[in-house]
Amino acid sequence: xxxxxxxxxxxxxxxxxxxxxxxxxxxxxxxxxxxxxxxxxxxxxxxxxxxxxxxxxxxxxxxxxxxxxxxxxxxxxxxxxxxxxxxxxxxxxxxxxxxxxxxxxxxxxxxxxxxxxxxxxxxxxxx
Numbered sequence: 256x257x258x259x260x261x262x263x264x265x266x267x268x269x270x271x272x273x274x275x276x277x278x279x280x281x282x283x284x285x286x287x288x289x290x291x292x293x294x295x296x297x298x299x300x301x302x303x304x305x306x307x308x309x310x311x312x313x314x315x316x317x318x319x320x321x322x323x324x325x326x327x328x329x330x331x332x333x334x335x336x337x338x339x340x341x342x343x344x345x346x347x348x349x350x351x352x353x354x355x356x357x358x359x360x361x362x363x364x365x366x367x368x369x370x371x372x373x374x375x376x377x378x379x380x381x382x
Contacts, residue, residue, distance in 0.1 A: 273329030281324040284332045288323075291336050296323070309356045316348040318358065 272283035288294040319342035322331045331343030346360035 270329075270333070273332050276325055276328070280328065284323040284328055287332055288335060292339070292341075294335070294341060296321070312348050312350075312356055314348060314350045318346040318348065318360075320344040320346070 269287065272280055273287060274280065275283065285296060288296075321335070321342050322328050322344065327343070334343050335341060344360070346358050349357045349359060351357065
């Protein structure tokens, strides 16, 4: 990004749209990532669901999420650019001694790790 007073204003024009929770904001995030990181994203075909057999998921499996729209989309885009990462949010899968699959994720407002049961959460929330 350019330096100086004019450079700062031009950079603001480049960055401000990232925080708009609209289709325009989403396309701005995608263009920013393409321009500054060479990153491209392919739109998934509908339905936007994946069938995951919990038996195929093991302790330590890593989940990566890339948000480009919404409340944190702009922040995550800038985070990706600064760190060079392509995911702004991560989680890890864990199985307890009973074989129950849990997902632990951090980065929430309270800075604490959130644990949720994979089967209960996805059965109730996503069916």
